[in-house]
Every structure is written in C-alpha cells, then in structure tokens.
Amino acid sequence: MFEIHCPYCDEKRPEIEFAYAGEAHIVRPNAQDQGEMSDADWSQYMFIRDNVRGEHCERWWHQHGCNMFFNAVRHTVTDKFVMTYKMGKSRPTAKQIADAKK
Amino acid sequence: MKYSAVSLFANALSGHKNWPEQFPDKAPKKEYDVIIVGGGGHGLGAAYYLAKKHGITNVAVLEKGWIGGGNTGRNTTIIRSNYLFDESAGIYDHAVDLWDGLSQELNYNVMFSKRGVLMLAHNVHDVQSFQRHVHANRLNGVDNKWLTPQQCKDFLPILDISEDRRYPVMGGALQMRAGTARHDSVAWGYARAASKLGVDIIQNCKVTGIKRGADGAVEGVETEKGYIGAKKIGVSAAGNSSVLMEMAGLRFPLESYPLQALVSEPVKPVLNCVVMSNAVHAYISQSDKGELVIGAGTDQYTSYSQRGALHIIEHTLMSICEIFPIFKRQRMLRSWGGIVDVTPDRSPIVGKTPVPGLYVNCGWGTGGFKATPGAADMLAHTIAHDAPHKINAPFNLDRFVGGRLIDEAAAAAVAH
C-alpha cells in the first residue's frame, strides 16, 4: 500500500484513502473542437494512453480524505512517487521532475 | 527425441544422461522472414503455427528474459470459453478446441485438465447475467450450463449454499469443457515443437528498437544482441506492448496494471473444479500438486513493477474465506505479480497495425492464458496472410474509432 502525499492535505496518507484516476493532462476538447474532430481524432482523446514505462503523470482522487483530485508523477517501474501537485498546474518539466527527485 | 513412456524408460536406464536440449539456444541470424517479439506462450505458439500450418520456418522468437517468464508463468491457468459475445466466444472457443489435443500435437504434456469451471451467482443481477451467457453460449455451440444452488452443491460438495450467507449462492454457470493446464509446459512445449521445425528461440535478447524503411514498412529490430532484419514482425509482449509499439511510432489504447496471484501450501485433493465469483471477487482451483491457486484483482494504478499491494491479497483471501470457510485455516505459500495490458473494452487487439509488416497480439488483460493456442494461431494466420482470420478480424484497432467495442465487462453490467 503506497503512502501518497496529498498536496491539499499536505501530508502523506495511505493509498486506500485514494482512488487512481488515470493518466493526467489529457484535456477534454472543447465543444467547438469536438464538432470538428474526426472519429479517429476523438478516439485518440478517448482511448490512446502513453502507458509509459518510467515517469508517469497521473491523477489521483483523495476520495476518503479531502475529496480533491490532484496530479502525481510516479515511476511505473519502481512505483516511487516523484511529486504530487494540485489540479490545474501544468505538466512538470524534466527539470522540475529532476529537482523533485533530489 | 520423441517423448513417451518408452523413451522415459529407456532414458532412465541410461541415467537420464541422453535427453537433448528442448529448445536449443541459438545465436540470431542476420535476417528472418518473421520475428516474433515475446517468448511467452502466445509468441512461441505463433512461431510454431507459422512453421507448422503456414510453412514459414525462417522465424525467430526474441525473448528479453527467459521463455515463459512473463504472464505465461505467472497466471492462475484457468481455461474457459463461456463468453457472451459471438466474437469472444469465437476466439476463446477456438482456443479451447486447440487446447484439446495440444499435448498430443506438441508431444509434450501440457496437462490440460477439463475439470470444469463453475461461476457462482450471488444476486439476482448475477443470475440474469449468467442466464444470458448460458443461453447465448448454447446457441453458439459453446458448452455452458446453468446449475441451481443444489446442483452446484452436488457438483462441488464443499460449497456452502446456505441462504443466510452474506453472499448466498443463487446458482452457477458450469462449463465442463473448461479447466486448467500446466502453464510452464505450454511455453516449453511450443518452444520445443517450434524449435524442431526450425524456429530460432533466442533468449536474453531484449528488443530496443524497431526499424522502419522509407516506405514505412518494418525492416528489422535493434536488440541487445545486435540488429536483426525481418520482413515481418509480430509483437506479442503482453504488459510491455505499449513500449514496443512506441518503438514503431505507434501509440496504443493500452494500460498496464499489476495483477497478483497466490498459492497455498499443497494439501490432499479437496477442490475438484475451478470456481469463480464476480460478486465476491475471487477465483480458485487446486493444482495437480495440491496447491490452491488463487487469483487476485488488479491493483488500481498502472505499473510495470511486477509487485502488488498487500491489501489486494487481503481482499482476495477474505473473499475466498467467504465463499469457502473451509479454507480459512489453509496457508498462503507464495504470492507474486504480473503485468497485464488492458484495452478500453478489455478485449484483445489481434491483427494488423498501421505500420506495414507489423502485427500485434496484445490487450488480453487477465484473459491471456486461456486464449494461448487461439491467439497464437490467429497471430500466425494474420502474419502469414497479411490479413486477419475471420475469428480475429473483429479484434482490430479500428473498433476504438468507430465505437464497435467488444465489451464483455460492460455487458455483465453493474448492479442496479
């Protein structure tokens, strides 16, 4: 069971309080874009995932806690969390990730 | 050397010193007609069928570790085909057809044991859903029958069918043709048979890149053992499929999750079939060694760590004890994790890719082992003909664009 740092509660909490919510930073196309998108483009948004073997940006929901969704960078081979950050913040740069590892 | 009781006897007299290697290690050639990436049951099987059915023997199977070391050797060995949709019933039942007789075909005992798979219904919704399966299977010619609670008990005497249980048994669906097989033997049996037909099995040979020509078609693979040319490449790499597809510049509708399983200490025979329960979330059988083989659910997050969380094991064993209070005193001997690749509709992708010469067999999720011979046969067919067989044609990539998903889990639906 992971121990996950919730950026809103600002403390580490056990994984069973959280629900995994999939890859992060997949932005839902706005109404106009949806209208213009082909089925193929739309399926990219809907289904295609990086599924990286390495540092993965992903969403978690502190379901049994502050009830907030947030983002995390986690290494999918070691399962180690590099950082967590609030919803709305952009994808961290390579440098930010490297700094967080220090 | 042909395997038989006779050869076993003869070799015993010579101290078993003359058995040949089952799948000799080969150094890679410069080029192959077909390279299969992934030395699990699916990949080795595909190589075997390419050679056996399609006469394509200039084939290499590249395995980054040791053959059968991935999900083939990490699953709970359940084989069944009582799926709802025609497409799923088609491919899984084809697999069961091939399982039957596979030991003889390969001259290698894979110990396919048709002991029956009993799926328990615990609420009205399960009953409706299972009945739907039973009826659909009947009209599809797939063996699966509905049992009342008492019939379940008659078939499996240790089952507790009292009505006051938290999850009472309200009936079950039994596929008698289903069962288990010895997982390692499947990989080894295919490897040995393919090897005899001229296929090169190359272990400890991780693929690090897929080379494509000016026309976009594949030309070969970069590996730890150097560049190897290939006219066609079939990727059958389960949890690592996304990583390999990425090498060819493709992004796939896949996510890889940890899946755990465990066994108990061996005890004398007590469980004569495979039992599955969706509502309680557990499945269990007893191996020929006497171990209770138990499947757990996936962890919630994607991961390649082959390591899962304790609470998943706890929940699985809670469920086993809930269905079988008789097993509460048994002891967990060993637990382990695998990586399963899951598509959005939890059905596999078996067929061509947008890259010419690149074929894929992935997305089997938790259902891969049972499909082994079927998936292997279909991958081989698709590679040989550069076109899918009608059995695997529906399991294409395009379904995610148009929306014609094959969603067994959605059809099993959710409680209302």
Add this chain to the structure above:
Amino acid sequence: MSAFRKSGRGMVDASKPVNFTFDGKAYQGLQGDTLASALLANGVHLTGRSFKYHRPRGIVGAGSEEPNALVAFDRGEGRVTPNVRATTLEIFDGLKAESQNRWPNLKTDIGGFNNIFSMFFPAGFYNKTFKWPASFWDKVYEPFIRNMAGLGPAPKSSDPDVYASVYGHCDVLIVGAGPAGIAAAVAAAKKDQRVILVDEQAEPGGGLLSAQNVEIDGMAAQDWLTKSLTTLRKADNVTVMLRSTAIGYYHDNFVAVNERLTDHIPSVEPGRSREKLHRIRAGKVILAQGGIERPLVFNGNDRPGVMLASAAQTYLGQYGVAVGNEVVVFTSHDSAYQAAFELADANISIAAIVDIRDKISGDLQQAVEARAIDLILGSSVSKTSGKLRINGCEVYTASSGKKQSFQCDALLMSGGWTPSLHLWSHSKGGIKWDADLAAYVPEQANENAVCVGACNGNFGIEAALNAGTKAGGGRKKFKVKEPEFGSGVVLDHLPNYIDSSKQKAFVDFQNDVTEKDIKLAVREGFKSIEHVKRYTTNGMATDQGKTSNLNALEIASKAVGKPIEKVGLTTFRPPYTPTTFGALAGYRDGELFDPTRKTAIDPWAEAQGAVFEPVGIWRRAWYFPKDGEDMHAAVARECKATRDSLGIFDASTLGKIEVVGPDATKFMNLMYSNSWTTLKPGRCRYGLMLREDGYIYDDGVVARMAEDRYHVTTTSGGAPRVYRHMEDYLQTEFQHLDVWLTSTTEQWAVIAINGPNARKLIEPFVEGIDLSKDAFPHMAVREGKICGVPTRLFRVSFTGELGFEINIPSHYGRTVWETLFEAGQSYEICPYGTETMHVLRAEKGFIIVGQDTDGTVTPHDAGMGWAVAKKKKDFVGMRSLKRSDLIADGRKHLIGLLTDDPNVVLEEGAQIVADPNQPIPMDMLGHVTSSYWSESLGRSVAMALVKDGFNRMDETLHVPMPGTTHKAKVVKPVFYDPKGERLNVV
C-alpha cells in the same frame, strides 16, 4: 527424563513435563520444547514422508527453515492445520500431531513404491508422458496424478477460529530479535524513537539463546540478553512482539507481521483471535533476520538423523537435547566445529569430523585434538545407511581412494551460511554476489531500510551487536568474547566414487529434487535459475527453498558453465513463511466481510417477514409473502393491490446528490444528456447520464429545488460512481464552474406511495403543501411537512399510477412509514418490494439501467432519443454519440415482446432469433432484458434488446429454449395504460 535430554541445559523447564501425542503415540516433553525438540528428546527423528518419492524423512533444522519435519497439528473439528513445522510448534499438554503424506502409517507407507521407481520420475517427467492414448489423460492419468497430490490433509469442515487484523505505526521496525535486532532496539529506544521489535520465535534472543562460551561486555551472553530485554520491556516507546513473523515487505515501508496468539495455549476461550495480522508502516526498517545454514548435497543426505550442525547446537543449547549418542560431523565450514565441540563437551560422542577441505586453521585443529576427535580432512561422506534412521556412513577420501565406515545415529552437516535476504528482496533492495561468503548479500536499498548482522553477511555476535547498534542510531562498541565464526568453501559437487546416476543427493528435501534433477534440467536447456526452479520444482515447496536455493544455484551455475550472477537468483516472494488465510482476512468475515446497508425502514420490513435481496451492498425488501405465498403469488397480489388501491414502497436506497451553486444548471447541462435550462424550480425531470463513450451510465429523477439547487437521484447501486463521475469532471474539466456536490443518499428516507388512493392517504398528514392536481402536478416537487417533520415531496411515478415520493430525514423514516401504513389500512395499503416495483415499471416500459441497458446501449438504442437535448453545444457523451458505429444501421433496440402463449414468461437472458431452425451457431438478434408475469394484464410481458428492433414492429421472433421454442411478437415497450391516464386519477 527422556533418554536424550541433557539435564541442566537449555531454556526448557525441567519441572514442567508436558504430555503430547505424535501419530497417536504418547510422549513427554518439557515446557519450552518445540515438537521437534521434544521428539528428539525421545529419540525420534523420523517425522514425515517426502512429497514425490515418499522417502522417510527426519528433522533437519531447528527453526522456520525446516524442509522435512512437517506435521498436521490437530486441535479438533475444523482445527487441523496441515504442514506445520515441528521445529516451530510449541508443545502443550494434550497436543496432538500427525505425520503426513503416508498411508497406512509413517513406517510402512504404500506411496513409498514411488521411491523404488524414482528413476522413472526425474524432473519434468510428466511433460514427457501420460499423453497416449489421449482419452486416458482425462480418465486415468490425470485423476491418478491428482490423487497423489498434496502433502498435508485437506480440510474437512469450516475453521471455527476467528482472526484479527490491525494497523500499526512506528519510527523503527526491527525484524529479528537476535543480537543485532536487540542491540538496534536498545539504541533506537534511547533515541526516543517509537520502536517495534518482532521475532518469529516464542523467546527473543535468536542465536544468543543457545550460545555457549560467549561473553558480551564481560557478561555471559544469556545475562546480557536478560538485561537488554528488561531494558526494552521497561521502555514505553518499545513494543516487543513475539511469535510474530514479518511475512512481507511492501511499498513505502509497509510490513505485514503475523502474530500467533493461541496455537501454544492448551485451552483457548472461544472467540479469542487465533492470529493477528499487523500491518505496520515504519519510518525505518532494520532487518536482522540472521542467516540459514546450508545443507551439504551428498549421497544419502536425506536419511532421518542427518541434520544441520547449527540445529544440533540449538537443540543442545536451547532445549538441552542431544540429537544422538554417536555423531558424525560433515562440513565445509568452520562453524560446524563449534557444534561438534559443544556436543562433545556435553559428553556426546563425536565419531568423526569429516571436512571437505584439505586444511583448517591451527586453532581449530588444536581444539579438535584437545577433544580427541577423529578428524578426516579432504574427504566427504559417500553414502549413508539405515532404513528409517541413519545408522552409519561411509567416508571417502578422494586423494587416497580410502573408504572408512562409521556407525552413527546422527550426522551433522554444514555447507556454510546463507544470509536471509527474504524481506530485503521483497522491498526490492539490490543484492550482489559475495564470492568469499559464496552468497548474495544486500547492496543498494530501495526503501529506508538496512540489513544488519548475519543477514548482511556480518557473521559473529560482536559484528551483529555493533551493526545493530549503529543502525539503531547508537555509537556503542561491544566487546565480545566468542569463538571465531571462521570461513568455509563451497563445492558444486562432493567427491564420490559412486556413479552419479546411482547417487541420491538431495538439494530440495521436501520436493525431492536431487543434484541429478538440476543437472538434467540444464542438460535439457533450462539454463536460467527460474527455469531450473520451475522444471525441477526446486525451492517451490512449503519452505520456499530456504535451505536449498543457493545449493541449487551453485549446481546449476557449474552445469551451465556460467558464473552464479549470470544464472540469477530466484526472487523471494511474500510471505516469508506460510501464512493462514484467516489471518490475512482478519476480522473481515461474516457480517464484517462487507457492510450490509439497510434503510431506516428495513427493521419494519424484517418484522413483517419480508424476503430480501442484495442490491450492491444494500439489502432491499424483495417481496412480502403472506402465509404460504411463494414469490409469484406475493408479487401478483402486491401488483394488484397497488394498481387497485394503494401500495407503499421503500425507495430510500435511491442515490441522492445535492448539486448547489450559481452554475448548477450549467453543470447539469454538461453532465446529463437532457437540457435543464428550462426546468423551473419546483419541477422535476427524468435525467439521463451518459459516459463519455456515449453509452447510458445512469438515470434518475432530478428536482430543481431552487435556481441554484438540484436534488439529483441516481440508481441505488450507481450512487457512488455517479458521484465520482461528477466530481471528476467538476474538478478536472469544469473547474471554472461555481457549483458543489454533496452526497445526500442517507440524509433522506424515501417512501413511495402509489395507487389511486395515494393522495387521499397522505393528504391528512401534509402541512404547507397544496396537493391538488393543478397546484401540484405530475413531476413537481414541494417542501413542507409530513407527520410533523420536514419533507421534500415529489409527485412522480415509477408505476404509472398516481404517485408520490416522500423524502424525510432518515431518522424519522420509520415513524413516518408506520404512521402512513397505519392510516393506509382503510385503503388496504400493501407494502411491496423490489420485484413488484420491477413488474410495475416494466408494464409501463420504464427501463432499469444495468438490466435493460448493459453499458453498450445508447439513448437512441433504448428508445430514449427524446432525453438527448438537440440544441446543447456540449455534454458528456455528445461527441461519442456521433461515432460511425453508434449511428450505424442494425444496432440493437429496446422493444417490447409479447409471447404468443400469454402464459409463457420468457427467461431473462434468453436469446432471440429470427429463424429457430438454423444450425448452431445461430445468428442471434438479441436477448430478453426484463420479463414478468403481469397480473394486471393477465399475461406475460417482456422487454428485449433486438437488432434493428424499431423496424421490426409486429414481427414474430423466436426464443429457442432447451426442448422448446417460444414465439413472441415485437411491440412497443409500453404494456399498461399507454396514454398515462392513471397518473391523473381524481
């Protein structure tokens, strides 16, 4: 005093005899004995039969590494534990244990014929045979193999014991209370850390318990141990847990520790937990698991009486038991000499020390000579003799070809030591090969963890104490007087003149894997250790290879011709020792397995004799049978009563979410396919929720309570996922909206009143709401009071009758229900359950999401295109609805079915075809989703999803069932009161 007990030695209590039976025979041991030490004290070595060849086997070790001495521990009905190590089973008065895997008894075992034919059962033999004739596999071979399976007895009845589980936390968790662990605990305790020290044994101390001639800081080892334990017990910040095995090391320093609470107690009061699983999150983990001695792999090494040298030392030092009277020691490592000396000093005859090495240190040599022990260097044991117990061995000196025979009743072996890396390996800590030790040792940590003492490759008590102290944060250096630990060599193959094919040199005792098997595996191409393990089953027995893995690796490495590092090391997998399922389930069985959610009105229904059905984790009243009624009769009566006059139904399980904020309508417009813009406060609307993929996800009536407030209802089972779905979009995609969600499912009890007399019933109890038809039309909502408590009163109907849904705060629910039920007697009010609810709604063609839809159905498929707003720019699922396959022809549509024979009620799930005479596999058009007997219509009705159903109206389709085929006509799925006139009676 038993023959082999050495008085005045060990930690056992000579004044407290303990009576027990083994295989029905009575024995006596002492308080503090394990079953193994007590049996040895009685001269018993033979304890079991091996898995495959049924060879007689004895006790090899003295702890949890034991591969052979497995027994069934019998505490009565349902309380038989198979495969318990005799070496860890504490005896008590009345203990019953049985040997395993033998029939009819341990000394004469029919299965022993496997041994005679063992040459035909090498590793992997089953792959090569049992294939012909094919039909024999199912009927002959496989059943035979299955019957031979297993080791311990199968369970016969449910385990009556209960188990416990808790969470724990500490700054420092120390695994292993040997010298290293105790020193670490003492040091960490001084630093004010919260410390938990766990040990699998009943007594803390590890090797110190049997240590002879050891002084720590001038104190006898046992005195130092006592003093240190006193310090730890006095410290508030230290918890010492005994009989507690750290079974697994998981992510982020999460360690599972299983504590055995009652197996050592003669009589246990009922209800007391047998084992407790502690799930401990630690700041730092100090692993002090020690090391395990390696057996030597030589011909005849499995004969009862052949055991590890250190085990003999432990039996003598800790239990005061001599493992034999005439002992041969066979070693490749210095440490076995100490065992020999300690035994010799206790007046046990050492017939010889046989050492593989040509030369040993001068000090050792002197010590041997001082005791006048026969020392044979450069030699090995070439065979052993004795049927059920060793009675002699032959020693072969390769350089001279000389063979000598010795009589003995025990043979001690030592092949060096293996650091215990199990938990370290679970934690994904790195390891490296140490050629000097001939073992893997820890390298880079993956967690905040450290290995100290023998498990780090630092053997010896002084090294352990100092490493432990340092890991615990202390600086003290200990001065220890102890025999030198010394060194050894490792050989893959012991010299022998006997042809290898005639030898039986076991590597894995329990699974009967021999040196030959491993070499055979390599010969057949299995060259990685994982392959060798799987092909031979080495290391896969209940001891998980604690004594065999490294020997197997050594042999495989030489056979492959590659260094050990290239052949690999099989991964250690949790648990460290086999762990009871019950302990992993903990308290969570029976009523604690899953919560059973009950409504406020549930106790009333129970008192009325309702039959319940589980719906998700709710339980709901299914029907209310009167005397002698079956479900069919009860439901028919409930339906009729409701349509004729009045029915009352508990709808409290409906999910409810309060959506509040200035942007509530915008949010609702995005989350539901309907439009909410035009819905006025005080009015309700049926809402349809789609997933982003366009398929129906949930539905429910939504009331607009105010401009900025919606009372949303969901399906009973769907409430949690709908809430999550909404929060997900709100927090991720629609963050700009000022709106909040609050789950209110349990705030409200919901009483549905349906039937022509519904209004008449509630009218007298309602305050502040005008119930007249015009003031309170269908699909309206009002706030007021009922029976004196606040209510949100909905005028809605899921039955087609005049209906109200009364929402009242839950804790008033039962009272209001009872009040209305009482008043309803004048209308012959009828309580009904979910089954009647389903029938009534099906008669009206109202869908149940999850039954009539299944995650592959669009609103259009369900005939609910009207619930999809045409003018909205965006809502979840909108774009997906336009995908090519979702608008293609030939989709399945939800239609009604009327059977030609009105008495036939189709089976739900039954498949539908156009041509019943086609061959199998048939072309199936769809399936029956809902099907009931309609008492109101005097016939059956059904709903079905059928390919192209909307275009098949009035077509006759077929439902092939076993033995018969039903005909049914496609109709619109509204069977009762199609014009909806009954909503407005009176």
Add this chain to the structure above:
Amino acid sequence: MLFDQAIDIPETLKGDAVSVTLMEERARYNLRIKSTDLTEFKKLTGLKLPRKINTSSAAKDVTCLCVGPDEWFVIAEAKSKAKLDKLLAKASNKFVCSVTDISHRNVGFEITGAKASRLINVGCPLDMAIEAFPVGKVTRTIFESAAILLRRTGEESFQIECWRSFGPYLRDFFVRASRDF
C-alpha cells in the same frame, strides 16, 4: 419514538479500556464557500471556520471542521438547529456557497479510553499517536469498508461519524475487535 438511529450499543462496548457510545441527535451541515476570506462569513453567522485543512474549532455548542480546501462540516447540538438553519440560509444568500443539511445522513460514535486509539487502528490505517494526530485534528478517512469522519476530542477520546447505514457495520467491528482487548 420519532427520532430513531436504529443502532444498539451492547454492554460489552462499555469497557474500562475502551468505551463506545452512540452520539445523540445532532444538527449537521456540509458547507462549501468560494471566498477565501472567512471574516465576513464569521461576522454574518458567528461561525468561526478554521482555515487550515483537517483542523477544527469548537465553540460552546457548534464545532466547525475543515475537511477540504473549501469544505467544512458544521456539527451542533440538535437544539441549535433552528437557529443555524436561519443563519446559514442568510449566508447562502450572501455568499457564493453551498449549504446542505446532512443532519440525518450521519451517525456518530464517541470512543474513549486508554485503548481508544487501538480500536480505531483495527480498521483505520492512520497513525493515531498524539504527535501525528493531535487533539482537535479531524479528517475524513476510512475504517475498512466504511468512509468515516474522524476527530480527536481528547488524548483518549475520539468521535467517528459515518453514513447511517454503515453504523451497524462499525458497531459490529467494534464489538468483535474489543473482544481481543
């Protein structure tokens, strides 16, 4: 009996080491406020909402618990309900906020005694050491399969709230576990 929580607490839960009682009727509200400035809110309602997440502020008959970045639970004596209804209705009109009455959604247990924290750790994975979970700290968390709201009211006293239908499950858990104490 109009108000009925339908949960009996057996005598076995009234031990010396740990004692469990069912909380009486309470007024409860879920409060969400957009504004980050809470002084105006206090002026209007008299309620002091703690700013820091997972902390609480207790006045004589009202306790405010901050359970999310913009979320509070207000728990009060039942007799204060009418007054609070009015105050919060007033606040609703003035602020961009959400006020939802959840008085009957929850039931609450008070757990006291030297082993209270051990009882909580039977099902709740949080560290209950006083340093890690000081008096006044509050959080939503989990007790096995039940979502709970946990508050420490004293060194050896806690309150646990859960949705009403999970109450019997928690009670049963307490009964089973307390047998081992």
